[in-house]
Structures are given as structure tokens and as C-alpha cells.
Amino acid sequence: MGFSEVNTSFEQLLVEQSYVHKLHAMGIAEPTPIQEEAIPALLQGKDAIIQSQTGTGKTLAYLLPALQKIDLQQKQLQVLVLVPTRELGMQIMQQIELLTQGSALRAQSLIGGAAVARQVEKLKLHPHIAVGTPGRILELMKMRKLTLHHLKMTVVDEVDQVFELGSMNEVEAVLKGTLRSSQTVFVSATIPASIEQTALKWMKEPVILKINPSQRTAETLEHCYFVCDERDKIDTLRRLVRLINPASAIVFINATADIAEVVGKLQYVGLSVEALYGEAGKTERAKVMAHFRDRKFQLLLATDIAARGLDIEGVTHVFHLDPAINAEYYLHRVGRTGRMGRKGTAVSIVTPKELFILEKFEKQLGITIAPKAMYEGRIVDPDHNRSAAAMRSRRQGARPSGGVAPARGGPAASARDAAVPAAGTVRISAAAPGARGARSAAAAAKPAARINAAAGGKGASPAARKAERERDRKSKGAPRWLKAKQQGKEE
Incomplete structure (x- = not known):
């Protein structure tokens, strides 16, 4: 040796x-x-x-x-x-x-x-x-x-x-x-x-x-993120917890004022969670921490200050329900897991507008925060290029220019896109005769009737013309963009 x-x-x-x-x-x-x-x-x-x-x-x-x-x-x-x-x-x-x-x-x-x-x-x-x-x-x-x-x-x-x-x-x-x-x-x-x-x-x-000042986070840590709308963050966390089922995890939010509301919502959707309140009494806080260490509940909801420096054995995941306010706070949050050589996972739940924050953390901390998605009960990679910066640039590049929507198709087109009929295509169901078959045939005939009515009524039945007038009457109060959308569909 x-x-x-x-x-x-x-x-x-x-x-x-x-x-x-x-x-x-x-x-x-x-x-x-x-x-x-x-x-x-x-x-x-x-x-x-x-x-x-x-x-x-x-x-x-x-x-x-x-x-x-x-x-x-x-x-x-x-x-x-x-x-x-x-x-x-x-x-x-x-x-x-x-x-x-x-x-x-x-x-x-x-x-x-x-x-x-x-x-x-x-x-x-x-x-x-x-x-x-x-x-x-x-x-x-x-x-x-x-x-x-x-x-x-x-x-x-x-x-x-x-x-x-x-x-x-x-x-x-x-x-x-x-x-x-x-x-x-x-x-x-x-x-x-x-x-x-x-x-x-x-x-x-x-x-x-x-010690290794350039390496700001533990090598055993995995960093990833999921994108959703603000209103869907609670449900996204619920789905992730159900999917991953961590033995013990900490959920971080930024505002102390929101902590009671958030813990109530998480408990309402069935999650096993308690909160570490900064203003709670000494006995209450000690009780929450003791119960968390004893695994009497699964998730500890906390603010950055409340959980600073905590070393709780067995914490496998850290969830950011709100992104950390800066890279240093992110560093201390993710340090609650992956301690002393153990593996850990840091999961950020962000809106599209918050993606730039993760890009900043990647640059400042020298880490990769990988995009992930939930699909058919699994966590999958949405793309081979995993960095937040690359995902953001691709998202910007995919935005329509001058009001023209990006064309579907190409090698990246999904099976779902392929299943959507092209504009003007009429699908006729091959269902057996009967009530369901009649409904399918009637539904398939509607676009043709609308096109005829819009073209001046040539070949349109009185019933079709009456339906067209009724639709025009109902759409009088609709915004301009919706009317234009409907007109584009008919044309």
C-alpha cells in the first residue's frame, strides 16, 4: 500500500x-x-x-x-x-x-x-x-x-x-x-x-x-427542475412526491407569511407535511423537528432561515416550491441532502418566467440543473441537452415570429401531433350504424355545412343557415382574437 x-x-x-x-x-x-x-x-x-x-x-x-x-x-x-x-x-x-x-x-x-x-x-x-x-x-x-x-x-x-x-x-x-x-x-x-x-x-x-472552493455543491447531488404554471405548483409537488415517495424531504418556500396557507394546501391534497415556523414557540418548533427526525411525517415545509444549517439524517430530497433568492441560498438549501458522501436530489418547481433564475445558478455555481418531465408514471428527460440555459434558448427560438405559428412535423414531431388532423380535413368515423354512428356522421358533416354557409349559402340547407345566424349572434360579445380564430378555422 x-x-x-x-x-x-x-x-x-x-x-x-x-x-x-x-x-x-x-x-x-x-x-x-x-x-x-x-x-x-x-x-x-x-x-x-x-x-x-x-x-x-x-x-x-x-x-x-x-x-x-x-x-x-x-x-x-x-x-x-x-x-x-x-x-x-x-x-x-x-x-x-x-x-x-x-x-x-x-x-x-x-x-x-x-x-x-x-x-x-x-x-x-x-x-x-x-x-x-x-x-x-x-x-x-x-x-x-x-x-x-x-x-x-x-x-x-x-x-x-x-x-x-x-x-x-x-x-x-x-x-x-x-x-x-x-x-x-x-x-x-x-x-x-x-x-x-x-x-x-x-x-x-x-x-x-x-476545501474545494470552486466546487460549491456536493458531487453526490443531482439537480433537476420541472416547469409548470404558478397555479399548478402544488399539484406538481403532489405528483412528484407520489412518484418518488422520498423517505424524508424538505420543501422550501420564500415568504414566511405564506407558510400556513401552503401547508394547508399540501395537507388538503393528501401530503404528509408539517411546517417549521420562524415565529412559532420554542416547544412547538422542537416538537416539529423531533417528529420529522422520527419520520412521523414525510415533508418538512420551511423557509431558508428556519432550516439553515440543519443536519437531519435521511433527507433524500430537497424541493424548491419557490426558487431560492440567490445562488448562496440555493447552496445552503441543497446542502440539507447529499451530506457526508450520501446521494441526494434537489428538485426545483418553476414557471417558464423563473427559468432564468436557474440559468443564473448554473453559471454561478458551476452545476447543471437538468430539465425533467413526468410521463406515464416515470420521470423522463425531455431533451438530450439538459442544461437550463439550453432549454431556455430553445424555448425562445421556438416562439412564433410575426404572429406565424411554428410548423408542425419534422423529425421531432410527436405521435400526438401526427394524430391531429390537418385544417379542413373531415374525419368520418367507421363506427357501426346506430346512434353513435349517426352522431359521428353528423359531427363530420358540420364543418362542411359551416363552409357552405360562410360561402354565401350555396347548397346550404335552411337549417344550416339558421345555425350560422345563431352562432354569429352568440359571438357578438367575443373578443376580436377569438372571432378571427373562428373565422380562420372556417376558412
Whole structure:
């Protein structure tokens, strides 16, 4: 075996044996590339900016070094992790509990929305590590119930989202409360240049760790889209879920105000779905997440903020009922599946007018979002050229020029087109004599009667002329385009 084939182990990264045993119990045997880079750097006490795709193990990349820095004999807070949402905070707390089960290490959640009095009471137990939202941490500092003077490490997870939610000033106020000797770490899948500049204000010669920055999404992810009218999006999602039957999937929408209406519509059409509301109470949100992890329902309907950073095992599909507002949001959405080398599928349900958004994502993220269609209970490729950009250009090229409809036929003509009779053709059914045969013959004769009547009535029966006058009377209020269409058919 060559040296290049030897895999790095957690022991080689100087992770303590007690944590290695816990990792093995969690089914984690080898470090991921970002863990190989980050763990040694953080153990050396370096400030760091950690950027890697979603689902590559960034949480453990900073948690393992952070936990090893804690001195259990001291009764002070030594590690602080700042997060944008309650769900991400609780997820990190679960990781900490799994890694420290049976030890004397104390951890506490300090999330906004929970009762302050209860958190203050629990702080009297002197936690070694806390996970919290910037607003609540700052509130406790102002109440003089929390001091950061003994912190050895401060981590800002999903740093771009924390700053985007308007918490930049709060984060900076928190960082001011730490000692200059404290280690600072910023973590996210997407770290814009502006955040790197901000980081430099609070860091001492930081190492910038980026794993495959050009590869923005996991290689195990498949991206595809289905086109429909806006009014058909719910039904398209219903049909896709019935067809694919994912074990567990997340459905994303953009507007929080619409979430109750959408979940009601999805439940009405028979889908097993619950919603993760941003404004819902702590208990309700925790209950929804617990039930989703336990597979008590199939689809979790969520907004981008609510599901940011969530790591839920077994999520095989992500559906975009609304397209993401930008490429970074798309990146974080699809990162909920295809994690840690597993396969995943991202499905966008878009209108023709929204296709340009997918084209933009393709260019910015260097991915192919393939057009798909549902046909006879299967998902099929509508065309060999699979990119959204190619589909859009073909659609534009197929638009009629100067009001002339594109000609049917040619090698691409479908069997359905071939089955449609040419204008002016009269089909006579070969049905057996009787009522059905008579109806078929009468229906076939109608176009001929109309043509005769329109030609001045030559050879037209009185009944046909009367029918023509009646049709003219009924179409008086019709729009011009409809009259022209009817006249064209008759001619």
C-alpha cells in the first residue's frame, strides 16, 4: 500500500481517545478533508476562517478542538458558539451531548425566545461551553449574568447568515467582551469577501481554510427542475412526491407569511407535511423537528432561515416550491441532502418566467440543473441537452415570429401531433350504424355545412343557415382574437 492510500485517522490529528471512541459509536471512523485541515490549526490556537460545502463535517471540525481546550476544574465559561437560529443551536447541543456523555463537562443553550429567568438560574451551574444567539448572549451580558473574560474560543457558525440577519453589531459587541488572547473562528459554507474583511478586524493572523472552493455543491447531488404554471405548483409537488415517495424531504418556500396557507394546501391534497415556523414557540418548533427526525411525517415545509444549517439524517430530497433568492441560498438549501458522501436530489418547481433564475445558478455555481418531465408514471428527460440555459434558448427560438405559428412535423414531431388532423380535413368515423354512428356522421358533416354557409349559402340547407345566424349572434360579445380564430378555422 502506497503512502497516498493511507487515510488520516482522528488519532493522527491528536484528537483525545475518549472522543475517538464516541465518534466511532456515532459511526464516524475517519475525518473529512475540512476536519483534517481545521482540527490541527485550531488545536494550535490559531484564529481561523473555515469554509467548506454543506454536509462536510464543519461542526465537528471546530467542536473537537474546542472541547479539548476546556479545563473541567475551572468553573467558568470557556467556549462560546454563536448561531443564527434556535434549530442550529439545538443541533450543536446534541452533538456536544453525544461527545461528552458521561463526562463532567457542562453545556448550556442560551437561545433567544426561551425564558431568560430559567437561563439565568441555570448559569449558576457554571457551564463550560454555551451555544447561543447573539441577541440573547448580549442581553445576559448587559444583565451582568454572563461574563466572557475567561473564554478560550469564540465560534460564529453560519457567520454569513448571522451577519445577514442584522446581528453584526451584536456579534461585534460580544467579541468586544472577550479577551484579545481569545481564539476566534468564523464558519460557513459561503463566506463573501466582505465577511473576510470584517473578520480581519477581530482576528490575529487568521488561517483561511477552504476545501474545494470552486466546487460549491456536493458531487453526490443531482439537480433537476420541472416547469409548470404558478397555479399548478402544488399539484406538481403532489405528483412528484407520489412518484418518488422520498423517505424524508424538505420543501422550501420564500415568504414566511405564506407558510400556513401552503401547508394547508399540501395537507388538503393528501401530503404528509408539517411546517417549521420562524415565529412559532420554542416547544412547538422542537416538537416539529423531533417528529420529522422520527419520520412521523414525510415533508418538512420551511423557509431558508428556519432550516439553515440543519443536519437531519435521511433527507433524500430537497424541493424548491419557490426558487431560492440567490445562488448562496440555493447552496445552503441543497446542502440539507447529499451530506457526508450520501446521494441526494434537489428538485426545483418553476414557471417558464423563473427559468432564468436557474440559468443564473448554473453559471454561478458551476452545476447543471437538468430539465425533467413526468410521463406515464416515470420521470423522463425531455431533451438530450439538459442544461437550463439550453432549454431556455430553445424555448425562445421556438416562439412564433410575426404572429406565424411554428410548423408542425419534422423529425421531432410527436405521435400526438401526427394524430391531429390537418385544417379542413373531415374525419368520418367507421363506427357501426346506430346512434353513435349517426352522431359521428353528423359531427363530420358540420364543418362542411359551416363552409357552405360562410360561402354565401350555396347548397346550404335552411337549417344550416339558421345555425350560422345563431352562432354569429352568440359571438357578438367575443373578443376580436377569438372571432378571427373562428373565422380562420372556417376558412
